[in-house]
Amino acid sequence: MTTLLAGPGSRRPDPKHAAPAGRFRGxxxxxxxxxxxxxxxxxxxVFPIYWMIIVATRTNSVVADVPPPMLPGGNGxxxxxxxxDNPDAYFxxxxxxxxxxxxxxxxxxxxxxSLAGFAFAKLRFRGKNAxxxxxxxxxxxxxxxxxIPLYMIMVKLGWENQLQAVIVPFxxxxxxxxxxxxxxxxxxxxxxIEAARVDGCTTFGIYWRxxxxxxxxxxxxxxxxxxxxxxxxFMWPLAVLTPDNPTVQLSINNLANAYFKDYTxxxxxxxxxVLPLLVVFIxxxxxxxxxxxxxxxxx
Amino acid sequence: xxxxxxxxxxxxPQPTSAQTHRAPRRTWRARLARLxxxxxxxxxxxxxxxxxxxxxxxPLVYTLWVSLHQWELASGxxxxxxxxxxxxxxxxxxxxxxxxNTLGIFVISTVPQLLIALFVANALNRxxxxxTMFRIGMVAPLVTSTAAVAIVFTQMFDTNWGLINWAIGLFxxxxxxxxxxxxxxxxxxxxxxxxxxxxxxxxxxxxxxxAIPRDLYEAAxxxxxxxIRQFWQITVPLLRPTILxxxxxxxxxxxxxxxxxxxxxxxxxxKMDGGPLHQFQxxxxxxxDNAFGHDRYxxxxxxxxALFVLIIVxxxxxFLAVRRTGGAK
Numbered sequence: 001m002t003t004l005l006a007g008p009g010s011r012r013p014d015p016k017h018a019a020p021a022g023r024f025r026g027x028x029x030x031x032x033x034x035x036x037x038x039x040x041x042x043x044x045x046v047f048p049i050y051w052m053i054i055v056a057t058r059t060n061s062v063v064a065d066v067p068p069p070m071l072p073g074g075n076g077x078x079x080x081x082x083x084x085d086n087p088d089a090y091f092x093x094x095x096x097x098x099x100x101x102x103x104x105x106x107x108x109x110x111x112x113x114s115l116a117g118f119a120f121a122k123l124r125f126r127g128k129n130a131x132x133x134x135x136x137x138x139x140x141x142x143x144x145x146x147x148i149p150l151y152m153i154m155v156k157l158g159w160e161n162q163l164q165a166v167i168v169p170f171x172x173x174x175x176x177x178x179x180x181x182x183x184x185x186x187x188x189x190x191x192x193i194e195a196a197r198v199d200g201c202t203t204f205g206i207y208w209r210x211x212x213x214x215x216x217x218x219x220x221x222x223x224x225x226x227x228x229x230x231x232x233x234f235m236w237p238l239a240v241l242t243p244d245n246p247t248v249q250l251s252i253n254n255l256a257n258a259y260f261k262d263y264t265x266x267x268x269x270x271x272x273x274v275l276p277l278l279v280v281f282i283x284x285x286x287x288x289x290x291x292x293x294x295x296x297x298x299x
Numbered sequence: 300x301x302x303x304x305x306x307x308x309x310x311x312p313q314p315t316s317a318q319t320h321r322a323p324r325r326t327w328r329a330r331l332a333r334l335x336x337x338x339x340x341x342x343x344x345x346x347x348x349x350x351x352x353x354x355x356x357x358p359l360v361y362t363l364w365v366s367l368h369q370w371e372l373a374s375g376x377x378x379x380x381x382x383x384x385x386x387x388x389x390x391x392x393x394x395x396x397x398x399x400n401t402l403g404i405f406v407i408s409t410v411p412q413l414l415i416a417l418f419v420a421n422a423l424n425r426x427x428x429x430x431t432m433f434r435i436g437m438v439a440p441l442v443t444s445t446a447a448v449a450i451v452f453t454q455m456f457d458t459n460w461g462l463i464n465w466a467i468g469l470f471x472x473x474x475x476x477x478x479x480x481x482x483x484x485x486x487x488x489x490x491x492x493x494x495x496x497x498x499x500x501x502x503x504x505x506x507x508x509x510a511i512p513r514d515l516y517e518a519a520x521x522x523x524x525x526x527i528r529q530f531w532q533i534t535v536p537l538l539r540p541t542i543l544x545x546x547x548x549x550x551x552x553x554x555x556x557x558x559x560x561x562x563x564x565x566x567x568x569x570k571m572d573g574g575p576l577h578q579f580q581x582x583x584x585x586x587x588d589n590a591f592g593h594d595r596y597x598x599x600x601x602x603x604x605a606l607f608v609l610i611i612v613x614x615x616x617x618f619l620a621v622r623r624t625g626g627a628k
Contacts, residue, residue: 028513030427037422042436045498049443051462052451063460112346125340138351144555144583145607146358148365148590148600153358155372169354172347203339232444234558235583239591249446253562256450260565263454270447281442285435292438292499293506 049274056080056267063263079268088258090244091269094251097163099276101247102230105170109226110219112172117180118211122193123203132181138174147239154240165240166247170230176222183218184211221291224284228277248273366600373594384601394602396577397585398609400485404560404581405553408489413545416497417538420504421530434505437498445495449562452491453478456563478563481578488579491559496552500545507541508534543621550613554606557583582606 030038055062058073083091119125120132150169151160159165188211196206212219237247243254252269259265281288366385369378388394423433440448455462456477464474477487511534519529535542560579564570571588573580580588586606590599 028426030422030425034422034425034427037418038427038433041419041422041498042433044494045436045439048448048451048455048494049439051455052447055454063454063457066465068462068465112350116344116347119340119343123340123343125337128340131344135347138355140551141355141359142551142555142607142610144557144586145603146355146362147587148596148603149358149361150354151591152361152365152372152596153354169350171350174347174351177344177347203335203343207343228442232446234446234561235587239587249444252446252450256453256562256565257570266450267454270444270450273447274443277442277444281435281439285438286431288442289431289434289438289502292502 049278052267052271052274055263056271058264060262060264075264076268079264080272082265083255083268083272086255086259086265088243089251089254089269090246091248091251091272093244094246094248095272097246098231098248101163101166102227104167105230106223106227108171109173109176110223113176113222114180114184114212114215114219115207116172116177117182117184118188118207118215120177120181121184122188122190122211132178135174135177139178144235147236150236151239160240161242161245163241163245166230166233166237169236173226176226179222180215180218184215187218188214217287220284221287221294224280224288225291227280231277362600362603365597366604368597370597370600371594372596380597384598385605387598388601388605393577394582394585394605397573397580397582400481400573400577400579401554401556401581401583404485404488404492404556404579405550407485408492409546409549409553411489412493412497413500413542413549415493416500416545417504417535417542419497419501420508421534423501423505424508434502437501439498440495441499443495445558446562448495449491449559452487452494452559453563453565456487478565478574479578481576484563484574484579488556488559488563491563492553492556496549500549503545504538504541507538511537539621543618546617546621547614550617551610554610554613555583556581557587560584582609 054069054072056079057076058069059075062069062073083089120128120135154160154162154165159168192210192214193206196210201209232249233247234249234253237250238253241247241250243250246254252266252273255262255266255269367379367381369376369380369383371377419437423430423437427433454460456464458464458474458476458478461477463477468474475483477483515533515537516529519533524532560573560581561570561584563579564572564574567575569588569592571580571584571592573584582602583606586599586602589595589602
């Protein structure tokens, strides 16, 4: 709001005297108040994460301190040690389970979604449009709708409290297929596929040698989002797994249930649970932003 | 590439000569090739349909079937009772209480969230230093885990020890009982939701803003329109399809709110209650509690269907509302 009000302020006289080409430059330059708004927004975005790290590296007396400490302390290793020793959190197991489940779902989603996306974008077959429509329709169904029968299926299969219960139902998503179809449509020239076909490639060979390499940027974004989503899943693991065979989210939920006064322990847990995502984010931040903005353009 | 082109150019003669030489193998191969061309597409899309039919479509339909029963897993009860669950639902105070909570949290989180996202996107759309740093900072909340952040915020909202009550105390405001009052607990949960999703929506708006031709603004500036007017009369109307998209996405997500309120209920015996007076129990928590907490799977399934209907109704209402406001202009 403030940005808008103060926007045309101090910089206005400048472009007026500039050459005609640069006449409207002032219209687009960020004013000091734009910066101020963005810096405040940035601080609000990052602060809770920073606060989490501060508490995770201090002792429990921290909560009574006035004013609250604004720098990390030296007790991080101790808190993380207590975390892994905690008998109720099953933290190491949760971390391992989450790693396995997220990796498996990610690899499988990227593979099957790009395979189906390629078929929908580039291959001819009967019923293609109708089938594609059903995929788009499935994207609108909230997952939680089916959670009760899904649980019953797992009971029938004997998969309650088994890690595959949080993997198998999510091996490929309609969103993934649709996203890869949209990308394959533009990114893979038909001539390339024809050429490979003439060369004697099987259809799968074309996918593997020609299409998949061309789909790499979109596949990367899909993989990142799938990994984050699976890592974050809370309701379904809570329903189907037990506290002694948790994902990492359930581990920190165990802590929040039993140790809600032991802030440094809880926060050490949340920090370690968020860490893999933050590492992914630091490495692939640009791609994630690109992914969000691309998705918006398509929608 | 050159080898690719050659056979296609003098293609017709070659296969015939090859066929005469070793006919049986050729046809076997040709048949295989035809099978590959015809069958491969279906083989490629089938994994999705197999997974979806078993774990997506079937559960959805089966929910309806379950909702027509008194269905308990522990006792093995499975009695067909027709529409009794839905009948009960209509007069179930617990359900309607949770519905009011869900809608209340949805409204007080979504409206400011999308407005702030619009303003932030507008600011990000300026020419500035370090644009990538600002954008990355805005979406940082999105890559944290929901459960972890809910725990951090719950501590920050603590009445006695929380950072937020300390901070407002600096301005002379009395401590707020965030978790025990209905309105304040909604606000606290709404802040958690907004913290996570505002940056995401801002980036979506930013992408759409970048597609607006700049000469529109330049023309408006010549006509003497202020930046505020440019924002409300050029940016917002042209962003209408995008705003519609974010409203629908927020509706679907907001009405299913679960993780944040579950973790906000510290120190209550049943976390699905949403506080001792159920002051922030959402519909999804109510469904979960009925099914998994009290072994009332039939009734839980009925609540799930009610939630589904609510999502569709509200998506439609929002769709029409956004269209209407745009059409008026």
